[in-house]
Amino acid sequence: MNRELEGLRRAYSWGAKQQPPLVADVLSIPFFPEDNARQGFFERADFEALLAHVEDADLRDFIEWGFWTGMRAGQIRKLTWAMLDRETWTLRLHASAAKTAKGRVLVLAGPLLSLIERRLQARRFDCPLIFRRVAKGLPGQPVKDFRKAWAKACEAVGLPAGRAAGFTFHDTRRTAVRDLIRADVDQAVAMKISGHETTSTFRRYNITSEDDLRAAVEKVAAYVGSLPVERKIVGLGEGRK
Numbered sequence: 001m002n003r004e005l006e007g008l009r010r011a012y013s014w015g016a017k018q019q020p021p022l023v024a025d026v027l028s029i030p031f032f033p034e035d036n037a038r039q040g041f042f043e044r045a046d047f048e049a050l051l052a053h054v055e056d057a058d059l060r061d062f063i064e065w066g067f068w069t070g071m072r073a074g075q076i077r078k079l080t081w082a083m084l085d086r087e088t089w090t091l092r093l094h095a096s097a098a099k100t101a102k103g104r105v106l107v108l109a110g111p112l113l114s115l116i117e118r119r120l121q122a123r124r125f126d127c128p129l130i131f132r133r134v135a136k137g138l139p140g141q142p143v144k145d146f147r148k149a150w151a152k153a154c155e156a157v158g159l160p161a162g163r164a165a166g167f168t169f170h171d172t173r174r175t176a177v178r179d180l181i182r183a184d185v186d187q188a189v190a191m192k193i194s195g196h197e198t199t200s201t202f203r204r205y206n207i208t209s210e211d212d213l214r215a216a217v218e219k220v221a222a223y224v225g226s227l228p229v230e231r232k233i234v235g236l237g238e239g240r241k
Contacts, residue, residue: 005031008027009026009029012029040167040168040170040171040174042067042167042171046157049157050154050156050157050159050167051064053152053153054149058122059133061131062076062133062143064115065112065115065131066169066172066176068111068112068115068176069112070173070177070194070195071194072173072195075093076131077144079093079131081130082128089108089116090106090107090108091106091108091116104192119131124139124140127140129142131143176193177196180194
């Protein structure tokens with residue numbers, strides 16, 4: 001219902017901006033409350049195990065890229081070799097490839113540099129896409145629906161798959177954001193990497209697990225444990241000198 005209301009509100013906003021305006025007023029349309037934020041994120045060992053059971057090497061690179069960058073699948077599909085600067089080893093993401101319609105720069109270092117080097121070795125000069133695969137016998141095809149391969153890999157390592165109660169590819173995005181925060185990366189920098197525009201949405205991806213809570217309690221206990229336990233008692237006359 002909220003999605004339909006969003007469409008209605010956008011239609012009225014568009015109509016009000018036309019010259020001359022097509023509507024007299026923009027309706028105030030309240031939304032129904034939602035509680036649909038997913039809680040899925042990968043532990044490193046689980047993700048590595050899943051990745052090892054993805055048979056398609058091109059798809060494996062696609063999935064691993066999402067794990068390290070937090071990019072949406074739709075954005076990864078649009079990455080082209082024209083965006084790569086091999087002198088500075090950066091990837092300039094065009095606004096047209098981003099959900100937020102704003103471009104950004106991604107520095108290629110560590111595992112990302114290794115991934116790009118691997119893609120360069122597998123590059124086809126008749127295909128502009130960095131991530132492509134063989135589909136229906138045709139090479140150089142975009143990486144589209146891979147739910148079957150994903151479900152098969154999840155099943156092989158004992159992880160549930162699917163939007164209802166299992167893991168989806170989008171969980172790699174949540175994981176990447178949480179890892180950025182755990183690594184103490186400045187929030188503004190982390191948001192540039194993940195492509196989030198608002199702090200409210202960014203924080204939704206910072207899933208807190210029981211291990212996080214346990215670590216917090218242990219940190220507090222360690223701090224309190226380091227405090228002195230002996231009271232400093234000063235006599236009534238000692239403080240008046």
